[in-house]
Amino acid sequence: MDKKKLENLEVHLKVDEKIYPPKEIVERAWIKDYETVYKKSIEDREVFWSEVAKELEWFEPWDKVLEWEHPYAKWFVNGKTNITYNALDRHIKNGKGDKIAYIYVDEEGNEEKITYKELLEKVEALANGLKSLGLKKGDRVSIYMPNSIEAIASMLACARLGIIHSVVFAGFSEGALRMRIEDAQARAVITATYTKRRGKKIPLLPTVEKTIDGLDNVEKVIVWDRDKEGVAKDRGNKFVDFNSLIEENRGNCPPEIMNAEDPLFILYTSGTTGKPKGVLHTTSGYMVYTYYTAKIVFDLHDEDIYWCTADIGWITGHSYIVYAPLVNGITSVIMEGVPTYPHPGIWWEYVDKYKVNVFYTAPTAIRMLMKYGDEIPAKYDLSSLRILGSVGEPINPEAWHWYYENIGRKRCVIVDTWWQTETGGHIITTIPSYPMKPGKAGKPFFGIEVAIVDKNGEELPPNTVGYLVIKNPWPSMMRNCWGQPERYKKYWTEIKNYYNPDDLASIDEEGYIMIVGRADDVISVAGHRIGTMEVESAIVEHPDVVEAAVIGKPDEVKGERIKAFVILKEGVKPSDELKKEIQKTVREILGPIAIPEEIEFVEKLPKTRSGKIMRRVLRAKELGMEIGDLSTLDD
Ligand code: WT7
Numbered sequence: 001m002d003k004k005k006l007e008n009l010e011v012h013l014k015v016d017e018k019i020y021p022p023k024e025i026v027e028r029a030w031i032k033d034y035e036t037v038y039k040k041s042i043e044d045r046e047v048f049w050s051e052v053a054k055e056l057e058w059f060e061p062w063d064k065v066l067e068w069e070h071p072y073a074k075w076f077v078n079g080k081t082n083i084t085y086n087a088l089d090r091h092i093k094n095g096k097g098d099k100i101a102y103i104y105v106d107e108e109g110n111e112e113k114i115t116y117k118e119l120l121e122k123v124e125a126l127a128n129g130l131k132s133l134g135l136k137k138g139d140r141v142s143i144y145m146p147n148s149i150e151a152i153a154s155m156l157a158c159a160r161l162g163i164i165h166s167v168v169f170a171g172f173s174e175g176a177l178r179m180r181i182e183d184a185q186a187r188a189v190i191t192a193t194y195t196k197r198r199g200k201k202i203p204l205l206p207t208v209e210k211t212i213d214g215l216d217n218v219e220k221v222i223v224w225d226r227d228k229e230g231v232a233k234d235r236g237n238k239f240v241d242f243n244s245l246i247e248e249n250r251g252n253c254p255p256e257i258m259n260a261e262d263p264l265f266i267l268y269t270s271g272t273t274g275k276p277k278g279v280l281h282t283t284s285g286y287m288v289y290t291y292y293t294a295k296i297v298f299d300l301h302d303e304d305i306y307w308c309t310a311d312i313g314w315i316t317g318h319s320y321i322v323y324a325p326l327v328n329g330i331t332s333v334i335m336e337g338v339p340t341y342p343h344p345g346i347w348w349e350y351v352d353k354y355k356v357n358v359f360y361t362a363p364t365a366i367r368m369l370m371k372y373g374d375e376i377p378a379k380y381d382l383s384s385l386r387i388l389g390s391v392g393e394p395i396n397p398e399a400w401h402w403y404y405e406n407i408g409r410k411r412c413v414i415v416d417t418w419w420q421t422e423t424g425g426h427i428i429t430t431i432p433s434y435p436m437k438p439g440k441a442g443k444p445f446f447g448i449e450v451a452i453v454d455k456n457g458e459e460l461p462p463n464t465v466g467y468l469v470i471k472n473p474w475p476s477m478m479r480n481c482w483g484q485p486e487r488y489k490k491y492w493t494e495i496k497n498y499y500n501p502d503d504l505a506s507i508d509e510e511g512y513i514m515i516v517g518r519a520d521d522v523i524s525v526a527g528h529r530i531g532t533m534e535v536e537s538a539i540v541e542h543p544d545v546v547e548a549a550v551i552g553k554p555d556e557v558k559g560e561r562i563k564a565f566v567i568l569k570e571g572v573k574p575s576d577e578l579k580k581e582i583q584k585t586v587r588e589i590l591g592p593i594a595i596p597e598e599i600e601f602v603e604k605l606p607k608t609r610s611g612k613i614m615r616r617v618l619r620a621k622e623l624g625m626e627i628g629d630l631s632t633l634d635d
Contacts, residue, residue, distance in 0.1 A: 062079030081258060083258075097120075105335050105336075107346065119149075126242075133222075140185060143158075147312055155312070164184075168313065170192075181212065184482060189208055192226055193231055222242050263479075266280055278483065298387055308332070309335065360388075361390065367546060377407055422491065516534050538586045544568050548567065551619040553622060
């Protein structure tokens with residue numbers, strides 16, 4: 001994109017409302033003065049992070065906080081620790097062994113609780129079991145499991161031994177799973193017989209069996225046999241029973257002494273084209289940064305009940321279901337199932353039942369639940385809630401307000417956390433004591449400097465859309481792309497020597513950042529580039545609309561024009577009148593340039609399994625082109 005086009009990206013925002021956090025939340029917050037702490041964190045980043053790191057335990061201290069040879073960073077150089085020691089043993093040592101680590105619940109209300117002590121015992125037994133199978137530090141193990149305590153224990157058992165885990169979301173099918181197992185050259189796969197979804201058992205083991213056929217790197221398949229059917233016995237000695245492996249290997253398993261930069265896990269993430277990238281995270285920087293962002297952004301205190309609705313198969317699950325909540329020593333709720341089964345109030349029912357204080361979810365879920373009406377959450381006592389989180393995509397002001405009013409009852413704060421698989425932890429957000437702006441994610445976290453720039457790295461004036469870049473290394477930054485080092489370098493060399501997340505954003509006069517969307521999902525209308533997500537956000541401001549996706553269609557005169565695919569609220573009839581109204585809404589919010597000339601009412605939108613709209617599928621279908629890789633498509 002050239003400079004002129006970037007200038008044309010300027011979009012005038014109507015969103016500039018400021019909402020202040022309630023007094024009780026500010027009083028309780030770990031950090032009450034963002035500006036002062038931020039300034040300090042930037043003035044001496046290394047001192048800042050070393051103070052945070054001292055809150056955790058180390059087998060041996062680091063001798064240097066940061067070694068930065070662009071684009072390669074080493075944090076807490078030569079420090080020795082193990083993340084499972086900080087996540088489990090440390091709390092038990094401090095007398096918290098009988099505290100609940102997780103409350104697992106499924107769609108039917110079946111519940112299972114596990115204490116820190118019990119979780120450590122499970123992890124140690126499983127780690128001993130993995131060792132007995134010949135697995136060791138540096139090996140890769142793929143985990144294809146339901147959202148469950150068993151999946152978490154599997155990740156931790158790997159981390160206990162320094163085995164690099166590669167979790168594959170259990171909603172992926174064969175092709176996506178094979179690519180990931182093969183690319184990581186995993187020596188073993190940990191899986192389950194099935195996962196539960198909408199009251200049904202969705203088989204996982206048959207997928208693994210088909211997938212590993214011909215993959216010589218896989219020596220063992222460890223199966224969590226949920227109904228104790230003896231499935232491993234029937235399948236020969238490649239297959240090992242998960243529960244027996246635990247029962248037969250009970251006993252201590254000392255944590256592997258991990259060097260700060262020893263790999264912790266790989267997690268694959270889709271790029272715009274081609275093969276997914278195996279994002280590599282290492283031990284100490286990831287541990288320190290995720291621990292601290294969770295503590296500050298969710299203002300976690302010992303007594304808190306926390307629920308992140310993500311799946312362990314995504315980075316949100318890794319960082320903010322597994323590692324950060326455990327290192328913080330709090331109690332988490334995890335759920336296996338969907339938010340609308342057996343009824344669309346199930347999440348609020350569980351928030352009420354477990355007295356959840358911190359709730360972290362995605363805008364797509366909020367918009368989906370919104371369409372069932374305000375009466376659903378109104379039935380429950382949600383007074384335990386204090387902090388509401390949002391992640392994964394921009395939260396449009398309409399959804400923000402619904403969340404704020406109907407879930408938070410205007411007594412909570414919303415933290416809109418912008419980050420990526422590659423960043424490991426939150427990068428842009430407000431902290432609970434800081435004023436919020438609906439639709440704007442907020443400000444950089446401590447130790448992070450960002451800018452909005454053009455392709456050459458030149459900073460743009462406020463309220464101008466450009467590339468969001470991060471100017472400096474941070475502890476939980478990705479260290480490499482597994483087997484594809486050139487793809488790693490690209491992130492730090494495309495725009496000056498900054499980290500380029502490939503997102504477009506703008507910053508206002510007060511320093512609040514609004515994320516527009518991916519740089520690769522932008523439409524050019526008469527030379528004006530318009531973010532698809534932004535138009536979608538405007539369309540859903542119309543009271544009859546639930547969700548929308550927009551694409552660019554070739555236009556002889558304008559280059560591209562906008563077509564919108566729109567899902568209406570239940571019971572609303574599509575009509576030409578309604579199309580005009582929607583166009584009017586967009587005109588009012590963004591201006592005439594952003595109006596979708598074509599609108600098609602649809603029942604569903606193609607989405608990745610993590611809930612992101614796949615515009616390129618719509619575009620390809622619309623234009624009669626090849627669709628390409630569909631491995632991340634849900635339906
Ligand atoms: C992309 C990263 C980070 C966990 C989930 C997604 C988009 C993420 C926000 C937000 C606007 C957001 C960005 C980013 N994104 N959070 N709060 N507001 N956009 O992880 O799959 O690695 O995707 O998600 O476009 O680049 P991911």
